[in-house]
Amino acid sequence: MEKNFSDETKAHFNFSAADYDNSFDGKYVKPMYDFFENFFKERKEGTILDVGCGTGNVLKMLQNGKRRLFGIDLAENMVLEAEKCLGDQAVIEQANVCRLPFQNEFFDYLICNASFHHYPEPVKALDEMSRVMKKGAVMIIGEGYAWQPFRLFLNLYFHFGNTGDYRSYGRHEMIRMLDKKGLQIKSVTQKGMRIFFVAIKQ
Secondary structure, rough: OOHHHHHHHHHHHHHHHHHHOOOOOHHHHHHHHHHHHHHOOOOEEEEEEEOOOOHHHHHHHHHOOOOOEEEOOOOOOHHHHHHHHHHHHHHHOOOOOOOOOOOOOOOEEEEEEEOHHOOOOOHHOOOOOOOOEEEEEEEEEEEEOOOOHHHHEEEEEHHOEEEEEOOOOOHHHHHHHHHOOEEEEEEEEEEEOEEEEEEEEE
16 A cells, blocks of 8 residues: 555644644754744745644744735644634645645745655645745745765655655755756755755746
């Protein structure tokens, strides 16, 4: 029987949603929030989508009364936690990244933090994320980073695990994927075992 990464991702995060911030995943991603806070420090306005928003921590940090905030997550329990966290300050919906419930060219910014490695159809996901971005909009992907040969073994392990992790990407592999989708890399910032790609939709 073929492994269903999306079902595993959904089950894993439905289980961990209520105590996500204290989980391994929550503690791993917490240091990544600073990158987004610094990036938006001088960008006070705009329509922002957080793909894989989890409990809403990044969107909560970006609230300022001027930005329009949206989030989607695959796991129903994560959506419930994000709604509790954000109230009426953001629109949160349950959705698959490959079927985003938004119109074409709607967002000024798209965030995807510690979520991309869960996508079993990464090219289709990028197509859909690009679709909802305006021309000139900014995509920011934050991911864990593993050096070779550890990344090779990590990707083999993912296929035997049960958390829905699909693939860890190398720097150049990620840049090539983004470039093929008309997303021009503006910066790549690596901080230890975490890496951030900032790209502009052409």
